[in-house]
Amino acid sequence: MRKQFVSTLIGIASRDERVVLLTADLGFMVLEPFAERHPDRFFNVGVAEANMMSLAAGMAHEGLIPFCYSIATFASMRGYEQFRNGAVLHQLPVRIVAIGGGFAYGTAGPTHHALEDIALMRVQPGVAIIAPADDGQVDRVLRDHYALPQPMYLRLAKETASHPELNGRFRWGRLEVIGDGDIAIVTIGSMTGVALEARRRLQAQGIETAVAVAASIAPAPTDDLVALLSTKSACITIEDHRPVGGLGSLVAETIADHGLGLRLVRCGVTDPAGQTTGSEDFLRHRNGLDVNGLLAAVRQIGLVPA
């Protein structure tokens, strides 16, 4: 998704001179094409995320649209107060481009695992939070919404991804629903591949499910969620994030706020602090965030045979 982001942004920047790209010294072998194409609008601010967030607020105040690029942990937390008191408080069009949510930087260790970034962003008013499922959604959201007047947090996976079921569809504040059945699996970002594979496996057993991609976490797809969940017996959320404050919380709040009566299982990162590290696959497996883990969560509800 990183490369798709840069590719799409190069095109947008060619048409709109307000677009600038800042990086806190990250993006090796990713950002070079933008720097070559738009050298006057590319700034490596150094390893200084706090400065980057306030610089961006100052630039946005002057009419520019700055994109601030870093690994999700640093992008969301090192300059969090600067983002809050700058872009959020003044409602300026600053974009945080947070690379590698969840365990994408697996072996890099826990300092590089972004497991609470969505929660941090959800509590800020007027911030759009978008976690695309694949390159098509990255391209769509950027083309359609890069000039949004408010701040945006864009959570991107490192690697390229493509889900033909989505066919690049992305709608602001909406769900993209694939299939139908008595059980809904609600997902975001790179968990979408796991959810779609689980759907295929269940389908092979004659069990139909609806997979809902909630790439637009804020604005929340509330109406779509209520419509979807009103017709279901159970819902499972799956996210590469803590189960508190992210997608699982959003769905739980929606169920509670609208008095929906269905069962909810929230799959997220439950590792305590200080665990060993490993590959993304290993860490996802340990937290039940792979296909087998999701299928186990489905069986846990008791609506399908064990």
Add this chain to the structure above:
Amino acid sequence: MRIRRLIIEQSKRAHVGHIGSALSIADILVALFSGIVDPERDTFILSKGHAALAQYCVLAELGVISRQMLDTYCGDDSQLGVHPDHTLPGITFSTGSLGHGPSLGAGVALAKRIAGKPGRVFVLMSDAELNEGSVWEALMFAGHHHLENLTVILDNNGQQALAPTAEVIDLSGISGLVAALGWECRRADGHNVGALTDAVATTLPGNPLFVIADTVAGKGVSFMERQVKWHYLPVNETQFAQAVEEIG
């Protein structure tokens, strides 16, 4: 401008402190807003937001806000809190958390350069604010990028909330540090409007400008000058009478 008198009156009326900091920057603001800062073209950022009362008083004297509005200072449903809010006319950025102003200012200055816009950016910060790491990120960035349209003025009153700055983090070598990062560094008596005007009026091509304004916290009121406690305390009736008599 009768800034000091207004500061004491409003502080007394609202029973709110931060008088020492406001009195410390009064002359700097008078120098900046008596012909240096062009509100149409330039940007002013009060990074030491806790001294906003002084800026409110300047805005009232300039007619940017009304006296009636000034009288809402620290009242309920007021736009005039202890720290400045960007919804108030004359305030560009809401501040109050220290260390944000230099980065915001560098962003505005860089954007002006990219867009080919004229105008300077002035950031007024406190000496204690130098404790914040983000300030140094901004100083490094602006020096490296030769943001000659950026001017930082340091209200060097030597005091912070709990103690003299030299006892907390000694930054008496600040001019050398800033110069090493590519800034043109000047020094002026922070209570001499003429000297301040001279120090900030011109810039050097290729260098951001850093002006150390040597000031006295609580300047103009003898019992407040250089007293750490007047960072926070409001005035009582007796103190108010004496302060007003001294200020005139």
